Amino acid sequence: MTEEIAEDKRNARSTLPSKDFSLYTLKHIAADEKERYTTGLGEFDRVLGGGLVPGSVVLIGGDPGIGKSTLVLQAAAGIKGKVMYISGEESLRQIKLRADRISVRAENIVLASETELNNILHAVHQEEPVVLIVDSIQTTYDSRLENSPGTVTQIRECTAGILEDAKKKGYAVLLIGHVTKEGYIAGPKLLEHVVDAVIQFEPETGGNYRVLRAIKNRFGSTNELGIFEMSETGLREVLNPSEVFLSERSGEVSGSVVTAAVEGTRPILIEVQALVTPSNFGNPQRISTGFDQRRLSILLAVLERRAGVRVSSHNVFLKIAGGVTIEEPAVDLAVCAAVWSSVTDQPVNKSILLLGEVGLGGEVRGINHADKRISEAEKLGFTKIFLPAKNHSSASSKTAKLISVESLAQALNNIS
Numbered sequence: 001m002t003e004e005i006a007e008d009k010r011n012a013r014s015t016l017p018s019k020d021f022s023l024y025t026l027k028h029i030a031a032d033e034k035e036r037y038t039t040g041l042g043e044f045d046r047v048l049g050g051g052l053v054p055g056s057v058v059l060i061g062g063d064p065g066i067g068k069s070t071l072v073l074q075a076a077a078g079i080k081g082k083v084m085y086i087s088g089e090e091s092l093r094q095i096k097l098r099a100d101r102i103s104v105r106a107e108n109i110v111l112a113s114e115t116e117l118n119n120i121l122h123a124v125h126q127e128e129p130v131v132l133i134v135d136s137i138q139t140t141y142d143s144r145l146e147n148s149p150g151t152v153t154q155i156r157e158c159t160a161g162i163l164e165d166a167k168k169k170g171y172a173v174l175l176i177g178h179v180t181k182e183g184y185i186a187g188p189k190l191l192e193h194v195v196d197a198v199i200q201f202e203p204e205t206g207g208n209y210r211v212l213r214a215i216k217n218r219f220g221s222t223n224e225l226g227i228f229e230m231s232e233t234g235l236r237e238v239l240n241p242s243e244v245f246l247s248e249r250s251g252e253v254s255g256s257v258v259t260a261a262v263e264g265t266r267p268i269l270i271e272v273q274a275l276v277t278p279s280n281f282g283n284p285q286r287i288s289t290g291f292d293q294r295r296l297s298i299l300l301a302v303l304e305r306r307a308g309v310r311v312s313s314h315n316v317f318l319k320i321a322g323g324v325t326i327e328e329p330a331v332d333l334a335v336c337a338a339v340w341s342s343v344t345d346q347p348v349n350k351s352i353l354l355l356g357e358v359g360l361g362g363e364v365r366g367i368n369h370a371d372k373r374i375s376e377a378e379k380l381g382f383t384k385i386f387l388p389a390k391n392h393s394s395a396s397s398k399t400a401k402l403i404s405v406e407s408l409a410q411a412l413n414n415i416s
Contacts, residue, residue: 037130037172040078043228043237044071046264047199047212049220052079052131052172056219057163059137059192061177061185062201067210067230068176070102071201072133074234075174077106081130084123088115088139102234115149117142117158121165129171134162136176137191152188159191192216203323209244210235211324224264225324242269242380245322251350255342258353258382259334260373261326267369267376269353271321272331274338276314284313290320291335292327299358303336306362307409309343329357330367333386333411340412348415351383353400355391362408366390374400386411 036051045051052058062068069090076083083106087095092111099105110127114120117140124132134140140158141149148154159175166173175195177185185192192198198216203209212226227238238244246258246269255274260267272291279285288296296318303309316339320326333356341348355373356364367373370391377385378399385400392404405411 037079037081039075041071041075041235041237042239043212043226044075046266047214047217047220047224047226048197049217049224052174053196053219054130054170054172055167056196057159057166057173057175057194058197058199059175059177059185059195060199060201061179063179063203066201066203067228067235068201069135070098070230070234071212071228072135072174072176073099073104073109074102076109076131076133077104079108079131081108082127083109083131083133084127084129085109085111085133085135086120086123087111087113087135089136101232104234115139115141117161118144121161124165124169124171128169131172131174132162132166133174134176136178138178156188156190159194163194209238209323221264223262225266225268240379242267242376245270245324246380249321249350252347254345254347255338257334257338257341257348258350259331260353260355260376261324261328261331262369262372267372268324269376269380270324270326270331272334272338273319273321274335274342275317276311276339276342277317279313279315285315285317287316288318290323290325291318291331295332296335298360299332299336300339302358302360302362302408303339306407307336307340307412309340309412311339311343314343329365330355330373332356332358333364333405333408336408337412337415344416346416349384351381352415353377353382353385354411354415355385355387356405356411357388358408364388364405364407364411370395374402386415 036053038045038051060068092113095111112123137155137159138150141154142157145154162173179185196218200213200215202211208230210228210230214222214224227241228235229238249271257272258269259272260269286297300311304311334354336358337354355367357367359365366388370387374385374395374397383400386403386405389404389406392402395402
């Protein structure tokens with residue numbers, strides 16, 4: 001339970017229309033999909049769907065110290081046009097020190113340390129920027145309200161005020177938001193509904209890598225991933241994430257299999273790791289990281305019933321290396337192969353890549369974007385690619401041998 005001050009209706013925005021509004025048909029509205037503000041950070045623009053759309057409001061959330069302010073400052077430096085950076089958490093001197101550290105010396109950025117909403121909007125009307133950055137929305141407050149900054153009412157009303165003004169004036173907005181200890185953006189859930197895009201900036205498990213993903217995006221896909229590496233001089237784009245996720249792969253060890261997942265438009269090679277141990281208790285454990293645990297239970301049942309691999313009395317631990325979460329079914333065959341490899345203690349050759357969805361009948365079903373996955377595997381030197389029979393006839397490879405599989409049992413027999 002949280003205590004909130006009941007606001008005086010006289011202080012709230014009037015519900016009466018201030019002027020007559022106009023109605024238009026679709027053919028009389030001019031809109032160009034290419035009219036976006038690009039930041040120069042290809043990974044950031046990809047997650048946004050190609051750049052910032054004029055009039056849109058993007059909410060960026062992440063853990064404290066993850067690099068949100070660094071990300072938006074580097075993005076602001078690459079935007080062609082005036083950018084207004086409003087900071088409620090840092091002084092102008094602190095921002096200057098960060099800018100010097102990451103070598104941002106752009107003349108298009110105007111800075112202010114301010115938290116009062118009306119002062120911010122007044123400055124926006126004077127400077128007329130193409131992009132407004134507010135760091136953070138939790139520190140912004142409306143002096144007409146009696147609630148303290150950071151409360152649900154202040155966050156909701158300040159976001160609504162910025163959103164309304166951005167839609168009217170046509171400038172894009174980047175809002176930085178705090179997250180709770182559970183990992184959710186602080187404030188009312190309504191906040192995520194009213195903005196146009198919600199971007200999460202997350203740490204990759206171990207190391208200095210950061211993952212940028214879209215939870216909501218009205219102007220692009222929510223399946224895109226952006227990979228960055230944090231260094232002393234700022235964030236660096238990782239243009240080939242497949243090398244990152246496979247860079248620490250050890251020699252041929254049982255339970256390790258490589259597959260290719262497609263996040264949005266980009267294929268990424270990932271390592272699936274499985275560890276199967278005998279269970280000394282009645283109920284064996286089924287634990288997975290980065291993969292749906294219920295789907296793992298289904299695949300284990302198929303593996304035992306259709307391929308004769310006994311796992312009902314064993315603990316099964318599954319992990320998608322690199323800290324990413326994979327939901328698409330094209331990695332099913334690799335998951336089954338990793339479990340089989342750990343059970344039998346037979347390593348899978350490092351040059352083998354497996355693709356395919358596994359059905360309840362033990363059949364290997366077709367997948368989407370097979371050519372993209374094969375092309376990415378070729379770049380990293382994989383010489384044998386197992387893929388569904390449905391995709392085999394239309395797929396081609398210059399350097400790798402494509403092996404068609406129709407069932408789970410057939411695939412396991414061929415890789416052994």
